[in-house]
Amino acid sequence: MSSRFVFTNGHTLQLDAPPIKHFLQANPGAYTTSRTHNNASCLLFWDRHITRLSHSIHILSILAPQLLFKTNHYHSPILLPSNALQLLVNDSMCKVLPIALKDKTDCEELAITTLVTASLEELNACQDVDEESLSKILHVHVHVESYVPLAFGTPGNGAHLALAGYGRHVATAKYSDWVRIRKTLEKLRHPSVTELLLSNDGDQILEGCVTNFFVVCCKDLDSDVGTALYDYGNKYPFEVRTAPISDGVLPGIIRHLVLEVCRSEGIPFREIAPSWSEHEIWEEAFITNSLRLVQHVDSIQVPIEWHSAHSKTWKDISWTKKQFQVGEPGMITTLIQEKIMEKAILEGYPISDMCA
Template structure:
């Protein structure tokens, strides 16, 4: 696709739109990013994305209206009617997809970011939000650009991570202002690093700036872990760990799918923040996002002195590094395969959206 597109409420706004990070920085609101799958025939986990977007709007309207509204307006918390947001967004998508698909090259997928913000212009501040008033209050912006997924398992496509900052504010909602906030972390990004990790204490790793973070640990070398694990018949001598939502991480779509896959496959999985002090027992690591799905980790580096590191740049920091084997491990590969199966089962056919 030669250009990036931005559509607002189904109407073309820009045919030569800015990159997504610049678009998000310029516009307040709740957002979600999905992509097409199988040669742009369906949308990945679309209904899950709409549910999370609806939840984010509700959270922002209660806890941080300034992150949702275009101006400093007050409104009681926005509770969206059942399926109303999906109908509104799907209506926009029906209008924008023909243009985007026409410009797409064969073999490319589409990265689709849906940003929703609010305005009370012409609406009574005490008015209940119903399906009729929803389109008056909310603006739906759709940013679309081409996306070529990384080939899973190819050694050069592994992620290189560095621990660089504190956890995100208001982590239960996904909102565009985070793009501006996380820019301050870039001074700690070494040149080879592809994703920055977050921690509140320099040891318990929460997530990445744009990803969720998982490790696969040996469980036979950690007696405390062993006591805490359910009986899985010792089929797997490992457990998967990722930080719980209660620690302050974004409830990522693929994060939840990974947990579901582990349960269905009998892979021990605990929602507990991976601890850098135990990195010797980490056998595999991977990150997840709606664009990458699963990406194996090649290396992780952490400042040797956490508190002082945050006031420095990457060149002035002494790093401790863990190197993995360079290719996805057995558990990471199995999880990736099962996620692709679920992607097919839960794919939202674009043909259905355009016909509805």
């Protein structure tokens, strides 16, 4: 695929659009990124993405309107009518996807980012937000470019992580300004590092810049009562841990699917931030997002002096490192990935149905 495409409000086509990170930096708003599957025959978890996008718009309109409108002025929260946002988004999708599909090669899928900005003037002029006024209030941008998924478990396809920054503001919503904010962390990225992790204290790991983070470790039989361990049938001697939403992490779609799989497969899990001080008991680690789905982790490195690290570059920092079995995802990571791929097939949104 030689081009990138953008449709705005279903009618303005931009050929040779900028890469997605530049596009998001230039436009405020809530967004979500999905991709196609099975040679671009369906969209992965599309209904979940639209629900999350609607949720992000509502949260930003209340907690951080400047991230949606570029203004701090008071206004009423945006409550979207049922299915109205999906109809608006699908209108653009129906026009951009046929063009993008013609330009796609057989080995490629499509990465599809939907960004929604809002007009404060139009919102203030409306007494009620209905389907008719929604198209005036919300501006929908659909950005499409090629994506070649990494083969799960292939040697060399594991993630290399480094702890580099503090947790994000308004983490429960996905917004474009985060792309600009996280650029300041790049000075701590070693050339071999594929994802940067976030923490507020240098020990408890929240998430990655564009991923959710999980570890698989030995069960803590003496765990505190205050941190619930969801042990469905005590089938495994390990537990999966990931930071809870209340700690300030993005409620990722694949994150939620991982927890669904743990429940259905009897894998114990605990929503508690993995602590680097306990990394010796970590048997496996993996990261998730809507493009990679599940990617096993080969290594994690953490600054020895956390509080002084942010004034330095990666060359000036002393690191401590955790190395997993290189090139091979663990048993639990593999099982979770297989089950999520099964869900991907069941919940695939056929592109042929989108414009029907």
